[in-house]
Amino acid sequence: MLSVSDAFTLMQQHVLPLPTEIVPIHNATGRVLREAINADRDFPPFDRVAMDGIGIQFADYSAGQRTFMVVGTQRAGEPPQTLREPTTCLEVMTGAMLPIGVDTVVRYEDVTITDGQATITIDDVEKGLNIHAQATDRHAGEELLPTGTWMGPSEMAVAASVGQTELVVTALPRVALISTGDELVAVNEIPLPYQIRRSNTYMVQTVLLSLGINATMHHITDDEAVLQTEIQRLLADNDVLILSGGVSAGKADFVPAVLTRLGVQQRFHKIQQKPGKPLWFGTTENKTVFGLPGNPVSTVLCACRYVLPYLRASLGLSPAPVQYAQLATSITFKPNVTYFLPVKLTSETDGRTIANPLPGSGSADFANLTAADGFMELPASQSEFGAGEVFRVWVIPGIESVR
Ligand code: AMP
Numbered sequence: 001m002l003s004v005s006d007a008f009t010l011m012q013q014h015v016l017p018l019p020t021e022i023v024p025i026h027n028a029t030g031r032v033l034r035e036a037i038n039a040d041r042d043f044p045p046f047d048r049v050a051m052d053g054i055g056i057q058f059a060d061y062s063a064g065q066r067t068f069m070v071v072g073t074q075r076a077g078e079p080p081q082t083l084r085e086p087t088t089c090l091e092v093m094t095g096a097m098l099p100i101g102v103d104t105v106v107r108y109e110d111v112t113i114t115d116g117q118a119t120i121t122i123d124d125v126e127k128g129l130n131i132h133a134q135a136t137d138r139h140a141g142e143e144l145l146p147t148g149t150w151m152g153p154s155e156m157a158v159a160a161s162v163g164q165t166e167l168v169v170t171a172l173p174r175v176a177l178i179s180t181g182d183e184l185v186a187v188n189e190i191p192l193p194y195q196i197r198r199s200n201t202y203m204v205q206t207v208l209l210s211l212g213i214n215a216t217m218h219h220i221t222d223d224e225a226v227l228q229t230e231i232q233r234l235l236a237d238n239d240v241l242i243l244s245g246g247v248s249a250g251k252a253d254f255v256p257a258v259l260t261r262l263g264v265q266q267r268f269h270k271i272q273q274k275p276g277k278p279l280w281f282g283t284t285e286n287k288t289v290f291g292l293p294g295n296p297v298s299t300v301l302c303a304c305r306y307v308l309p310y311l312r313a314s315l316g317l318s319p320a321p322v323q324y325a326q327l328a329t330s331i332t333f334k335p336n337v338t339y340f341l342p343v344k345l346t347s348e349t350d351g352r353t354i355a356n357p358l359p360g361s362g363s364a365d366f367a368n369l370t371a372a373d374g375f376m377e378l379p380a381s382q383s384e385f386g387a388g389e390v391f392r393v394w395v396i397p398g399i400e401s402v403r
């Protein structure tokens with residue numbers, strides 16, 4: 001049976017070859033760039049007034065001049081005026097092109113203006129003050145956003161500022177979420193005493209929405225023939241299938257056999273971990289199938305620990321920043337497998353993140369999950385985990401951004 005890290009590495013070796021598509025900028029939020037975006041002009045494109053105030057010639061100031069006659073106003077969005085006479089000034093507005101002849105801006109807070117005369121009230125004016133000089137941020141042609149960039153708020157602003165009406169991004173994979181199990185009924189049904197409502201697909205769908213992927217939801221009963229026809233149909237129409245249930249050792253756990261029969265090559269089945277041991281992973285040339293264990297805690301753990309990083313890599317995004325936390329209380333876990341401990345995270349004023357273990361009744365206790373922010377990954381090599389020890393955590397998306 002594979003270790004957690006070997007299973008993870010194997011998955012990363014089979015990332016999906018997703019194509020690119022062109023989207024209008026207003027649909028590009030949260031998408032992953034597949035082209036570099038360069039500056040079409042210098043940043044800023046002209047010497048830009050950085051504060052509202054007066055524009056002067058520094059030579060006057062250094063010669064001792066403090067009072068300047070106001071001869072006009074340079075607003076943002078206007079062609080530049082010219083300051084011709086010594087000891088005169090122009091009022092200048094933030095965002096305006098620096099007037100010709102002006103080399104220094106003194107902000108209104110440091111000036112008093114009476115009867116058309118502006119008097120500078122500070123003594124530390126330097127040449128070039130309050131001017132955001134052309135190309136100080138970036139030069140025309142310079143790369144602003146590399147390929148693989150996630151389009152968040154700042155990235156959208158940069159793309160807009162260089163006139164990108166359309167962006168080349170990774171096409172989102174078509175993902176189908178499939179619950180399996182004869183005991184499962186739909187949300188709007190009243191379960192019989194031996195039935196439960198299906199909930200896993202809603203959970204996984206929410207996890208995937210953090211990557212902008214809106215998966216469809218399906219249900220198949222534990223009938224081997226039906227499973228085979230339905231999975232075959234869904235495989236034809238999707239890039240990724242995420243099944244829940246039917247991958248353990250039960251009499252109705254037909255999923256691995258059916259997938260193999262359909263030509264999906266099993267890459268692994270089972271990982272040395274708790275919860276989520278029965279995880280199944282397989283691929284075809286251009287499709288991927290995850291068989292997640294049906295127990296809800298296992299399902300969400302596998303979705304966050306394996307499916308999300310896999311889809312991130314397939315989209316062309318670099319891995320999410322690694323997050324660590326400090327265990328709040330000691331834990332003993334003897335089995336020689338990686339233990340994913342549900343935790344509530346708290347942030348301390350000294351900057352530490354504390355992971356508070358959530359007492360629960362195992363991998364079926366999903367009501368308890370609403371209190372969890374994620375899972376702390378406790379390595380298989382240890383069985384005692386001391387309070388204060390630092391381990392990696394996998395956050396259930398929602399409280400962090402994708403990036
Ligand atoms: P399985 O992996 O099929 O053996 O299922 C393990 C446990 O998870 C069983 O108790 C199932 O009833 C439960 N389960 C499976 N799928 C779902 C689902 N979609 N929603 C809620 N519980 C589920």
Ligand code: MG
Pocket residue numbers: 180181182245246252294
């Ligand atoms: Mg089942």
